[in-house]
Amino acid sequence: MTWDEVNGVIVITLPDDFDKDANLGYLTREKNECMYAIENDVITKVIAIGEIRSLVQINVMNNKQMNVHFLNDSRPIEKWKREEVVNYIYEWFDLNNDLTSFFEMAKTDPLLKMPAQKFYGLRVIGIPDLFEALCWGVLGQQINLSFAYSLKRQFVEKYGDSVEWNGKKYWVFPSYEQIAQLTPTDLADIKMTVKKSEYIIGIANLMADGALSREQLMNMSFKDAEKSLLKIRGIGPWTANYVLMRCLRFQTAFPIDDVGLINSIKLIRNMDRKPTKDEIVELSCPWKNWESYATFYLWRVLY
Incomplete structure (x- = not known):
């Protein structure tokens, strides 16, 4: 993790393959989300560490860094609690994951080529709890x-x-x-x-x-x-x-029977029927160890 504190603001250095628009595009896809709010590209969310409730605003600057401001006097005094807030944000945005080999693989994959280009920099947004x-x-x-x-x-x-x-x-x-x-x-x-x-x-x-x-x-x-x-x-x-x-960040996780995954493959391949499970198994062979990212990018095509 690479982060610092400047005048009470946590500054997180972002990986090169992070794109603000791709991630905020995902986070704003559903207007009835109740676990955070996004206004003018600023995320407001409560991060709970034990009994501590930290209300934070997260702002992404030039795809290079995240600035995390504490609101409402909710900045924890102890450094380890602030570090827990940083851990949560890393988990939420999967910031410790180097996606280079995923994008290399996706460039030539018939199914992933389009979504990986269109949504480049999107992370598998997590649910850490x-x-x-x-x-x-x-x-x-x-x-x-x-x-x-x-x-x-x-x-x-x-x-x-x-x-x-x-x-x-x-x-x-x-x-x-x-x-x-x-x-x-x-x-x-x-x-x-x-x-x-x-x-x-x-x-x-x-x-x-x-x-x-x-x-x-x-x-x-x-x-x-x-x-x-x-x-x-x-x-x-x-x-x-x-x-x-x-939540658990196993990259080989693969909900192969997912309706969204099936519909996305059907759409990209312009099929007049649903792909069979055997077809999906065959199509997913090149995704080895990146099944979760492949699934997430294919879901993204549908909304």
């Missing part, structure tokens, strides 16, 4: 994206913390400790199925009991982490790979 990533995976199952965002907003605004600034609330995702104390009846007025309520409460209980954590999964091989996730009620192959990709 495991509980949030798992909840988002469960909420998004078998419904369209805009309805999933609506459910997330209902869930967050009912059970999450918020920090108010300039008359607006900025939200923190509910903690697993809090959700573990609920029953599906408590979630009844959020328009999700009873099964999804049960899955989310079950995940919260596993985390509260110490049976599931990001650290445990990160210390496993990809296959072992995938198996551990698949044992959890409500987590199938799609959700497991989504979490492995966006």
Whole structure:
């Protein structure tokens, strides 16, 4: 990590293959996002470190650096807590990852050539908090994206913390400790199925009991982490790979049955039918160790 502090502002040096427009373009694609706000290319978000709530504004300067300003007197006094804020931002934007070989591969790949050129500099935007990533995976199952965002907003605004600034609330995702104390009846007025309520409460209980954590999964091989996730009620192959990709940062994570991935391949290849799983396996051979990035760039074509 390369960062510094100048007059209370955190300055993060960005990798060469980072593009502000590509990343903000992704972050602003859904108007009903409740976990951050973007206005005039400035991101405002609460970053929670334990009980500490830091409200930050992030500004990208000339694709060279990120300036992180603390609002509302929320700058942590201890340096290690400020470092945790930096860690979160690195995780969120996958800043430790050198994408050179991905772009080299994508240049000649029939499917990735166009998206890699059009969205060059886009990172796989992460969800660093495991509980949030798992909840988002469960909420998004078998419904369209805009309805999933609506459910997330209902869930967050009912059970999450918020920090108010300039008359607006900025939200923190509910903690697993809090959700573990609920029953599906408590979630009844959020328009999700009873099964999804049960899955989310079950995940919260596993985390509260110490049976599931990001650290445990990160210390496993990809296959072992995938198996551990698949044992959890409500987590199938799609959700497991989504979490492995966006939270745990396994680059080989590949939600091969994803509808968006299938539709993107169909669109780019101008097919009059959906590609089969065997066809996708064959097309993805050159993506070895970059499956998560390939998937993310192909998703990006659709919106």
